[in-house]
Amino acid sequence: MILAFLLAAASIFSFNDCVPARWPSGDAKSLALLENSPVNCLVVESAALNPAFVSAARERKLHLLADISKSPDDAAKALAANVDALYLEGTAPESLVGRLRALAAAAGKRVVWLPDRSHMPLRRTGADAPAVLGSYQGLWPGVKLGHEGEAEAAPSGPPWIETNSGFLRFARTEAPTGVPVWIANRPPEDRAVSAERYLQSIGDAAMAGAHWVLSFDAAMAKSLLSGDADALKAWERINTVLRFFQRHRDLTSLPDYSKLAIVQDVDSGALVSGSVLDMVSSKHVPAFVVPPGALGTAAMPELKLMLNIAPQSLTEEQKAMLRQEARKGVMLINGPPQWKLALPPASEITFTEGQIKQLDEVWSEINRTLGRDNFAVRVFGAPAMLSNLKASPDGNRLALLLVNYSDYPVEAITVHALGKFAKATLLVPEGTAGVELFDFEDGSGADISKVNDVAILVLERTSGSGGAKTE
Numbered sequence: 001m002i003l004a005f006l007l008a009a010a011s012i013f014s015f016n017d018c019v020p021a022r023w024p025s026g027d028a029k030s031l032a033l034l035e036n037s038p039v040n041c042l043v044v045e046s047a048a049l050n051p052a053f054v055s056a057a058r059e060r061k062l063h064l065l066a067d068i069s070k071s072p073d074d075a076a077k078a079l080a081a082n083v084d085a086l087y088l089e090g091t092a093p094e095s096l097v098g099r100l101r102a103l104a105a106a107a108g109k110r111v112v113w114l115p116d117r118s119h120m121p122l123r124r125t126g127a128d129a130p131a132v133l134g135s136y137q138g139l140w141p142g143v144k145l146g147h148e149g150e151a152e153a154a155p156s157g158p159p160w161i162e163t164n165s166g167f168l169r170f171a172r173t174e175a176p177t178g179v180p181v182w183i184a185n186r187p188p189e190d191r192a193v194s195a196e197r198y199l200q201s202i203g204d205a206a207m208a209g210a211h212w213v214l215s216f217d218a219a220m221a222k223s224l225l226s227g228d229a230d231a232l233k234a235w236e237r238i239n240t241v242l243r244f245f246q247r248h249r250d251l252t253s254l255p256d257y258s259k260l261a262i263v264q265d266v267d268s269g270a271l272v273s274g275s276v277l278d279m280v281s282s283k284h285v286p287a288f289v290v291p292p293g294a295l296g297t298a299a300m301p302e303l304k305l306m307l308n309i310a311p312q313s314l315t316e317e318q319k320a321m322l323r324q325e326a327r328k329g330v331m332l333i334n335g336p337p338q339w340k341l342a343l344p345p346a347s348e349i350t351f352t353e354g355q356i357k358q359l360d361e362v363w364s365e366i367n368r369t370l371g372r373d374n375f376a377v378r379v380f381g382a383p384a385m386l387s388n389l390k391a392s393p394d395g396n397r398l399a400l401l402l403v404n405y406s407d408y409p410v411e412a413i414t415v416h417a418l419g420k421f422a423k424a425t426l427l428v429p430e431g432t433a434g435v436e437l438f439d440f441e442d443g444s445g446a447d448i449s450k451v452n453d454v455a456i457l458v459l460e461r462t463s464g465s466g467g468a469k470t471e
Contacts (some may be wrong), residue, residue: 013063013084015041015112015132016180019242020065021214024221028056033224033235038242041084043067043184043213046074049081058082065112068100075100079107086111089136089184091119114184114213117167117271118346122174123293133175134210137349138164138185139273141204142197143384143405159384161405166278167349168208169256169388170270170289184213193217195234196407196453199241203403203454206245207388209252214238241454244429251399251427251456256288257391259304259418260375263322265291268310269341273349274356276309279363284379285370286389295321301395303330304375307366310340333369338362374442380414385451400457402448413448417459420444427456 018041023030026048041063044053049066057064065087066078075086086104088097088111101111110131113121117135124130144160164183171181183205187193198214205212216224223231245252262277269275270289280287290300295318306325308314311334314322326332339362341355351359377400379387384406390399398417404410421444424435428451435446435457446457 015085015110016178018063018180018211019246020182020211022067022184022186022216024216025225026050026053027225028052030225031056031060031062034060034062037239038246039214039239041065043087046071046078049078049083051081054081054083072096072100075103079104079109083109085109085131088113089115091116112182114182116346117349118266120171120174120271122171122266125176129176129179131179132182133171133179134182134184135171136184138167138183139349140185140188140197141200141405159405161282161384161386162273163204163278163281163386163405164273165204165208165386165388166275166281166289167271167273168205168210169277170264170291172209172256173289173291173294181208181210182213183210184215186215187217187220189217193220194407195237198234198238199453200403200405202238202241202245203401204386204405206252206454207386207401207403209254209390214242240429244427244454248427248456251390251458252401254390254392254399256286257301257389257395257398258286258288258375259301260285260287260370261290261300261303261306262287263290263292263295263306263308263314264310265293265313267313267343269343269351271349272344272351274351274359276307276359276362276366279359280366280370281386281388283367283370284377284382284385284387286376286387292318301391303328304373305331305333305369307369308332308334310335312337312340335362374416374418376418378416380416382410382413382451385410385413396461398459400459402451402455402457404451404453409450409452411450413451415446415448415457416440416443417445418443419461421459422462423460425458425460427458428452429454 019038020041020043021039023042023044043065044067046066046068064083065085066083067087068074068078069089078086086100097113104111112132114134114136117137120133120135121130139162141163144162168181168183175181201212220231224235264270277287277289292314308322322332341358344351377389385402385404388401400415421437424437424446426433426435426448437444437446
């Protein structure tokens with residue numbers, strides 16, 4: 001019995017190594033498209049699994065996740081086909097998920113369950129920890145356009161960018177150590193989807209240290225499988241960006257960093273796209289989210305400001321921990337009662353128009369508080385982009401992730417980083433380039449001439465220079 005358990009455990013591969021994609025075909029010949037692709041984990045509908053496909057996937061060292069969302073009763077048959085895991089999307093009774101997990105475990109396999117955001121198994125560790133933490137619910141990333149094709153403005157002022165990054169960054173804080181975060185939103189089928197929008201979806205998740213389960217719209221899938229030249233060119237661009245983020249997993253997996261902390265949890269909108277964290281990020285103000293349950297346990301950098309979005313939801317012990325931070329010299333802003341928002345129903349992941357108006361008032365107060373302070377970096381000249389700042393544990397290496405949500409290159413970007421840095425390097429899918437640093441009053445600056453799709457600016461201090469510690 002013990003030997004059987006050990007053999008089963010050994011057969012479970014690491015989901016941390018997965019680059020997932022929803023594969024649109026059960027034809028073994030379609031796998032030729034994955035030659036030189038970093039995609040290595042295929043989500044395949046259980047009905048499409050066949051011996052020839054499974055055999056070809058094994059020859060290419062691909063992992064197979066059997067999608068049983070439409071037919072959970074196919075679980076045993078899928079496991080018998082020698083897949084690596086079962087895959088389930090959507091709301092499902094815990095009892096069903098439990099039965100599937102037991103069935104999979106008996107075969108030495110796991111279940112990847114991506115429910116709606118409100119049913120994600122947060123804060124579960126040990127034997128109850130999920131194989132992957134995530135959801136199928138997500139926005140299709142990109143600049144939000146109005147009825148006449150013009151870019152809409154967000155409550156925070158810049159172009160309104162549809163993003164899942166704030167939600168995913170919160171999910172990262174709630175995922176047990178070693179458990180990856182995935183989002184499986186699908187492309188819209190009511191309009192043409194450009195290659196740039198696929199790249200934006202990849203970057204939107206990667207910027208948060210998560211994975212998007214790559215999924216093709218019907219037209220793209222048909223063109224790709226038929227060998228259409230334009231589709232193959234778009235596929236190569238997609239693979240180039242996927243390779244880029246895989247190559248720099250050491251940077252994307254670093255914790256978010258800032259001198260601004262936002263205390264937010266499920267009850268104050270952390271699972272909703274367009275929350276306070278997203279509004280702050282749209283202004284290129286770095287921030288990291290602290291769930292109230294992590295207060296006193298999570299290591300935090302030296303802070304300037306803490307925004308406590310819903311103080312009424314905190315326990316007395318948690319409030320005392322925040323007061324302790326304030327005694328260290330951190331400015332603590334406790335949100336007034338009007339900051340408390342009624343949350344949308346579980347089936348919705350964005351705020352209503354009325355709630356957005358309330359958010360506009362909340363943002364006006366937060367924006368006045370933030371002012372023009374630099375909370376680690378400031379980014380200028382990038383209105384159609386989002387950024388996320390990460391740092392090594394000693395604070396001597398910063399990684400600024402940049403994602404372009406427009407369909408054209410963004411040029412003449414300037415970054416001001418607090419503290420003095422000795423070296424700056426710009427990483428882009430096309431290659432690597434040194435960046436000249438210049439001094440300004442509070443630290444070091446860098447100019448980026450152009451970003452086509454995604455980029456990472458790495459800033460390094462001199463060895464032993466100390467600086468902003470992250471713990």
